[in-house]
Amino acid sequence: xxxxxxxxxxxxxxxxxxxxxxxxxxxxxxxxxxxxxxxxxxxxxxxxxxxxxxxxxxxxxxxxxxxxxxxxxxxxxxxxxxxxxxxxxxxxxxxxxxxxxxxxxxxxxxxxxxxxxxxxxxxxxxxxxxxxxxxxxxxxxxxxxxxxxxxxxxxxxxxxxxxxxxxxxxxxxxxxxxxxxxxxxxxxxxxxxxxxxxxxxxxxxxxxxxxxxxxxxxxxxxxxxxxxxxxxxxxxxxxxxxxxxxxxxxxxxxxxxxxxxxxxxxxxxxxxxxxxxxxxxxxxxxxxxxxxxxxxxxxxxxxxxxxxxxxxxxxxxxxxxxxxxxxxxxxxxxxxxxxxxxxxxxxxxxxxxxxxxxxxxxxxxxxxxxxxxxxxxxxxxxxxxxxxxxxxxxxxxxxxxxxxxxxxxxxxxxxxxxxxxxxxxxxxxxxxxxxxxxxxxxxxxxxxxxxxxxxxxxxxxx
Amino acid sequence: xxxxxxxxxxxxxxxxxxxxxxxxxxxxxxxxxxxxxxxxxxxxxxxxxxxxxxxxxxxxxxxxxxxxxxxxxxxxxxxxxxxxxxxxxxxxxxxxxxxxxxxxxxxxxxxxxxxxxxxxxxxxxxxxxxxxxxxxxxxxxxxxxxxxxxxxxxxxxxxxxxxxxxxxxxxxxxxxxxxxxxxxxxxxxxxxxxxxx
Numbered sequence: 167x168x169x170x171x172x173x174x175x176x177x178x179x180x181x182x183x184x185x186x187x188x189x190x191x192x193x194x195x196x197x198x199x200x201x202x203x204x205x206x207x208x209x210x211x212x213x214x215x216x217x218x219x220x221x222x223x224x225x226x227x228x229x230x231x232x233x234x235x236x237x238x239x240x241x242x243x244x245x246x247x248x249x250x251x252x253x254x255x256x257x258x259x260x261x262x263x264x265x266x267x268x269x270x271x272x273x274x275x276x277x278x279x280x281x282x283x284x285x286x287x288x289x290x291x292x293x294x295x296x297x298x299x300x301x302x303x304x305x306x307x308x309x310x311x312x313x314x315x316x317x318x319x320x321x322x323x324x325x326x327x328x329x330x331x332x333x334x335x336x337x338x339x340x341x342x343x344x345x346x347x348x349x350x351x352x353x354x355x356x357x358x359x360x361x362x363x364x365x366x367x368x369x370x371x372x373x374x375x376x377x378x379x380x381x382x383x384x385x386x387x388x389x390x391x392x393x394x395x396x397x398x399x400x401x402x403x404x405x406x407x408x409x410x411x412x413x414x415x416x417x418x419x420x421x422x423x424x425x426x427x428x429x430x431x432x433x434x435x436x437x438x439x440x441x442x443x444x445x446x447x448x449x450x451x452x453x454x455x456x457x458x459x460x461x462x463x464x465x466x467x468x469x470x471x472x473x474x475x476x477x478x479x480x481x482x483x484x485x486x487x488x489x490x491x492x493x494x495x496x497x498x499x500x501x502x503x504x505x506x507x508x509x510x511x512x513x514x515x516x517x518x519x520x521x522x523x524x525x526x527x528x529x530x531x532x533x534x535x536x537x538x539x540x541x542x543x544x545x546x547x548x549x550x551x552x553x554x555x556x557x558x559x560x561x562x563x564x565x566x567x568x569x570x571x572x573x574x575x576x577x578x579x580x581x582x583x584x585x586x587x588x589x590x591x592x593x594x595x596x597x598x599x600x601x602x603x604x605x606x607x608x609x610x611x612x613x614x615x616x617x618x619x620x621x622x623x624x625x626x627x628x
Numbered sequence: 629x630x631x632x633x634x635x636x637x638x639x640x641x642x643x644x645x646x647x648x649x650x651x652x653x654x655x656x657x658x659x660x661x662x663x664x665x666x667x668x669x670x671x672x673x674x675x676x677x678x679x680x681x682x683x684x685x686x687x688x689x690x691x692x693x694x695x696x697x698x699x700x701x702x703x704x705x706x707x708x709x710x711x712x713x714x715x716x717x718x719x720x721x722x723x724x725x726x727x728x729x730x731x732x733x734x735x736x737x738x739x740x741x742x743x744x745x746x747x748x749x750x751x752x753x754x755x756x757x758x759x760x761x762x763x764x765x766x767x768x769x770x771x772x773x774x775x776x777x778x779x780x781x782x783x784x785x786x787x788x789x790x791x792x793x794x795x796x797x798x799x800x801x802x803x804x805x806x807x808x809x810x811x812x813x814x815x816x817x818x819x820x821x822x823x824x825x
Binding site for chain 1: 644645646648650651654655656658659660661662663673697698701702703704705706707709724726727728731732735736786787788799800802803804806809810813814817818819820821822823824825
């Protein structure tokens with residue numbers, strides 16, 4: 167029989183199991199940000215409860231912080247101040263705006279070595295599965311559950327199901343980790359992972375860097391999955407070793423022994439298995455308003471009448487919203503804005519890849535192009551390599567760390583009707599600002615699109 | 629949380645699939661630090677269109693939302709459940725819910741009722757024909773009945789979730805009854821696990 171990676175992590179965290187009740191599981195790390203937590207802290211105050219393990223909680227500010235020199239607008243400022251007040255009152259470490267450790271919550275925790283294999287990690291944010299790239303079981307929770315974790319350091323939840331997505335083969339040269347996950351979602355759909363933890367396996371996944379693995383796990387929720395994970399291996403251990411919160415000395419050796427016991431046993435069975443040949447993947451561009459509505463850059467905007475019956479209505483509505491005509495070649499679609507950033511694609515490797523494309527070139531006239539590093543550390547590291555100059559000389563704005571235009575909670579928003587090539591994770595209606603039109607792409611496609619003015623691959627540029 | 633035994637009333641036939649929580653409550657509403665005040669933000673962008681079903685006066689006062697597959701996908705924002713409750717909805721009927729939305733709904737006493745595609749389609753069509761049609765949801769018996777639409781069905785709800793709805797239990801108080809189990813687990817956690825401070 168044997169167990170899967172996610173089952174092992176779950177089992178090792180069961181605090182209490184009783185018939186007819188969901189398991190009570192222990193949470194090793196609780197990440198908190200300013201947007202979904204204020205009502206949870208207020209709940210604690212009203213019930214006169216404290217935070218059980220403040221040393222297992224990390225707070226930062228990312229969702230609505232400004233990423234330029236402007237002060238936060240008043241409502242955001244109030245929320246940001248509330249985060250600082252709650253952290254101080256309950257004894258929680260918080261990295262505020264301007265702090266060297268500040269950044270998108272899913273970027274800073276792995277970067278500091280807080281995210282480790284075999285841990286349970288939760289955050290009031292649906293992209294928490296990002297941490298699964300290191301072999302942690304990490305998932306998004308609502309505000310009531312945030313309050314529950316703060317008060318008890320546990321969660322009672324139904325045991326998740328298991329799913330294997332195996333990607334084998336050499337990835338085409340112009341494809342990135344983003345295209346792997348967009349290709350997976352195109353195949354399994356927005357509900358393909360509901361109720362389950364997806365374990366990404368296979369030679370293609372093994373060959374990805376940690377930054378790439380985080381991109382893949384990040385979008386698990388876009389396939390409806392509770393979480394996404396990749397078994398820890400030497401790539402993982404090399405990434406972790408020496409990071410500030412990684413175990414040291416004898417503890418490192420003991421941790422390694424434990425981490426090496428985590429991968430799925432040979433005989434373990436998954437509830438669902440999907441196999442994908444990496445050689446069939448291409449760079450993807452979304453045309454619709456959910457992340458499964460994608461085509462490859464070589465294709466055309468689909469005709470709703472040619473789609474499956476149950477997908478037609480949604481496709482028609484999406485095309486109306488996106489102001490796209492069926493049959494339009496994807497490369498003919500011109501954009502108004504380009505956003506490189508978000509917890510999906512704002513790490514150093516993403517910025518390096520995009521900068522190589524724009525080096526010595528100019529952003530097409532009239533296009534607003536933003537690069538928003540995922541953390542202050544990513545920003546500094548990139549500046550040390552001179553990437554800031556490459557982007558700025560090409561006509562990109564170079565910003566501070568935050569979620570920025572991924573979800574339009576700070577002043578970085580699309581204007582109604584504007585079309586954006588975005589490295590973020592969601593192309594929902596109005597996601598980047600009311601009336602805005604989002605196309606999900608990889609960092610290199612975003613960069614090439616900024617130069618060409620319409621969707622393009624780096625190889626398309628002269 | 630208040631206890632919920634039964635939800636009965638008229639329904640709003642939204643019917644769309646993949647309704648994400650950004651549509652249910654757009655992100656600019658999430659800058660608030662309060663737990664209330666979200667009703668005006670419910671489906672804000674869609675409500676700007678006069679032909680949107682929620683603007684149809686015949687559906688005013690509906691207690692049940694009829695939605696398509698994968699309702700509540702995307703962001704974990706619990707504000708989506710708060711906005712629906714504040715707008716008078718006590719239950720959502722859909723062929724499938726996104727996991728986090730389902731969990732958030734249960735924490736707040738908003739009943740997520742999963743019914744087969746065909747049954748939801750039947751209900752949507754019936755309510756579109758007759759906006760006064762009544763639907764009754766019995767949490768204890770896990771049933772949905774709408775005689776005028778010819779619907780009598782059961783829906784999945786595990787015993788624990790059902791009990792919590794029926795009794796309106798405080799989850800944190802329930803968990804704190806097991807404080808000794810939590811402390812015992814903490815005593816055996818491996819030493820290498822990180823502490824933020």
